[in-house]
Amino acid sequence: MPLPHPPSSNDAQAEIEYLRAEMRKLQSLASLGELMSTATHEFNNVLMTVINYSKLGIRNRDDASRDKALTKILEASERAAKITNTILAQARNRSESMEPTHLGSIINDSLVLLEREMRKYRISIETELDESAPPAFASGNQIQRVLLNLLINARQAMPEGGTILIKLARSSDEQWVELTIRDSGSGIPKAELPHIFDSFFTTKSGPDESGKGGTGLGLAACKEIIDAHDGRIRVQSTVGRGTAFVIRLPIANGQQAAA
Numbered sequence: 001m002p003l004p005h006p007p008s009s010n011d012a013q014a015e016i017e018y019l020r021a022e023m024r025k026l027q028s029l030a031s032l033g034e035l036m037s038t039a040t041h042e043f044n045n046v047l048m049t050v051i052n053y054s055k056l057g058i059r060n061r062d063d064a065s066r067d068k069a070l071t072k073i074l075e076a077s078e079r080a081a082k083i084t085n086t087i088l089a090q091a092r093n094r095s096e097s098m099e100p101t102h103l104g105s106i107i108n109d110s111l112v113l114l115e116r117e118m119r120k121y122r123i124s125i126e127t128e129l130d131e132s133a134p135p136a137f138a139s140g141n142q143i144q145r146v147l148l149n150l151l152i153n154a155r156q157a158m159p160e161g162g163t164i165l166i167k168l169a170r171s172s173d174e175q176w177v178e179l180t181i182r183d184s185g186s187g188i189p190k191a192e193l194p195h196i197f198d199s200f201f202t203t204k205s206g207p208d209e210s211g212k213g214g215t216g217l218g219l220a221a222c223k224e225i226i227d228a229h230d231g232r233i234r235v236q237s238t239v240g241r242g243t244a245f246v247i248r249l250p251i252a253n254g255q256q257a258a259a
């Protein structure tokens with residue numbers, strides 16, 4: 001969507017609109033950046049595996065070592081293909097169109113990108129995915145960015161390791177698909193809760209060693225995206241116990257798809 005030109009300063013309303021649009025662009029870039037840095041990092045790790053096992057296969061000429069090296073190289077390459085597919089899907093789907101979307105596969109794609117990072121920080125991921133949950137009316141790309149933001153926040157709230165539970169279900173009133181991301185991390189103090197969705201609100205001193213977080217734009221982008229889906233995002237948190245973000249997205253129905 002092209003942005004309007006900067007308005008003259010006497011037109012305050014137009015100026016606010018202009019700045020809002022600029023802010024949305026910033027938020028969207030921040031969430032895309034989080035995804036791209038995760039994917040690039042993972043891709044690099046996979047390449048290291050390929051390089052190391054290739055060296056091993058060249059050094060050791062017996063069949064057993066070579067079989068093992070080739071098997072590892074094959075597995076790593078298949079993982080690399082999955083990672084590139086995620087990036088290509090993001091690039092291809094520029095229109096960010098809404099369509100009936102199975103969130104289960106979005107969750108699994110996101111875990112492909114994050115499983116190694118989570119292992120490194122000693123975080124175990126549990127999933128409770130209701131296979132019969134209906135598709136949501138959503139942009140898969142955008143929901144994937146929301147999910148990555150929430151998962152990275154959860155990881156950063158557990159510097160000593162912990163558990164993340166990802167749950168997908170149909171809401172009890174049958175109106176929504178409900179996605180819950182629960183961590184066993186630091187929790188959020190009551191005084192901060194009203195501000196966490198504000199742009200630039202952060203309690204982090206800057207990006208961590210993998211270049212993530214610290215901008216205060218992640219949750220603002222999540223809220224923007226969920227609002228654009230006519231969905232809901234809410235948070236429950238207890239200091240010292242952990243935090244849960246619950247997202248509700250409208251269930252896809254025939255009318256939306258035809259619209």
Ligand SMILES: Nc1ncnc2c1ncn2[C@@H]1O[C@H](COP(=O)(O)OP(=O)(O)O)[C@@H](O)[C@H]1O
Pocket residue numbers: 149153154157183185186187188196201202203204213214215216217218219220243
């Ligand atoms: N899962 C979580 N556990 C504890 N605090 C959180 C969690 N998610 C978000 N927060 C708090 O909300 C703030 C804003 O999050 P976010 O908008 O993603 O920005 P950033 O990650 O760049 O700080 C974080 O700095 C942190 O204080």
Ligand SMILES: [Mg+2]
Pocket residue numbers: 149152153213214218219
């Ligand atoms: Mg964040």
